[in-house]
Amino acid sequence: MEPKKLHIGLALAMGWLSGKGWQRPDSDVESAFNTAPYIEMAKLAEAYKLDFVFRPDTQFLNEELFDTEPGFCNLDPMLLLAAIAEHTKSIGIISTASTTLLPPYYVAKQLQTLQWISQGRAGWNIVTAIDGHENYGQTERLSSDERYEKSSEFLEVVMKLWKSFPNAALKQDKTTGIFADKTLVQSVHHEGKHLSVKGPLNLPESPFKDIALFQAGASESGRHFAANIADAVFAATPDIESGIELRQDLRAKAKAQHRDENSIKVFPGLSLFLASTQEEALQLYKSTHRQPSKQKRIEYIKDAIGLDLSNWPLHEPIKTNITKIHENVRSKTHSQLLLTYIHRESPTLAELLERPEVIGSSHWLVIGTPEDAFHSIVERANANALDGFIAIPGGDKNSMRLFFEEVIPMLVKSGWFRDEYKEVNLKERLRKV
């Protein structure tokens, strides 16, 4: 039997610029703020028929890291993707926009603009965002639950704005002089707990059907929100168990909300450090990936789950009676991943300090050969821990080259990935099981 087809995206972030990777002679760090390298990446992803490129974004400068690495300052995602849309034809283009910080009218207009200029390939990665509130006149960070409450209202407003000037209202009739049918354009008149928007949007809806909705953030409220609205979830699943649990839960929650469980897809981030041998790959990882000090890692664990391991012996299995994470941690998603791992595996401190949850972004990490990456992907796909993934090649550019030239062909050959585009509209493409 043919395996189900995976959906594959590429993070439009030069993974090789984070940590110490940018110091390599071949890193091309000087072009980090040009559009050219990203256009080149998107064209390459399109040549290999990937579903989409994906651009994460934040609204603050990470002041702890920006003096030693450029990974956290970046071009505006909507503007960058607009440039990419002009140079590509079929690949989906997904931008990140925060519902906590940005105004809905502005976001609705930007995304509808991307949908027009990409002719139906736009997607929105809906984030509630952890930091950056001080840059938008908010003195306090809203709690996770409040952020999702606002996010639901935000989405409702954006949807209404997109429908407020339907495409059918656009007449552009040169003979009669009717540009738009006024009777079809409706104000929004939204007055809610968090938002007040009159409408209508001053941009007609595109004729290219709906914009795909992604979501990132896996707390209980985040999952409920995603199960209600998302076509796909960008997930941090450092291990296969967390992928299986998240996917099962999202599908059950979607079903409980009378949605088809296949209409919500789970796409973990897949961080790749690839080389032709495992030794070279490990060397690449060690020489380029961020390596926070032991003290920083211990501080992170304390902030995330309230467990102080400063005096814990390095090779002693960790036991804790902490079972619940605190309400106002920075990211419930990341804290919960860490706590679940400790309870499930009782790792030693030495093991815990090497986990992706503690070192970086909690993404699934493959350090090895293209075959290792292929086997890891197939293992997770067979275990129903994903519906696809978002590749984040790191270390050096060769890691990305190996991903495209070796991993993707292996997936195509074994029937896990298609080698042609059928649908142009991204939402329709994602609906395919």
Ligand SMILES: Cc1cc2nc3c(=O)[nH]c(=O)nc-3n(C[C@H](O)[C@H](O)[C@H](O)COP(=O)(O)O)c2cc1C
């Ligand atoms: C995989 C993943 C990717 C995320 N990407 C972004 C991002 O690009 N920009 C951003 O501001 N927040 C991002 N977030 C943060 C979430 O939007 C959210 O605020 C955070 O995870 C806390 O939500 P929670 O309470 O559901 O854990 C991401 C979260 C996850 C899990």
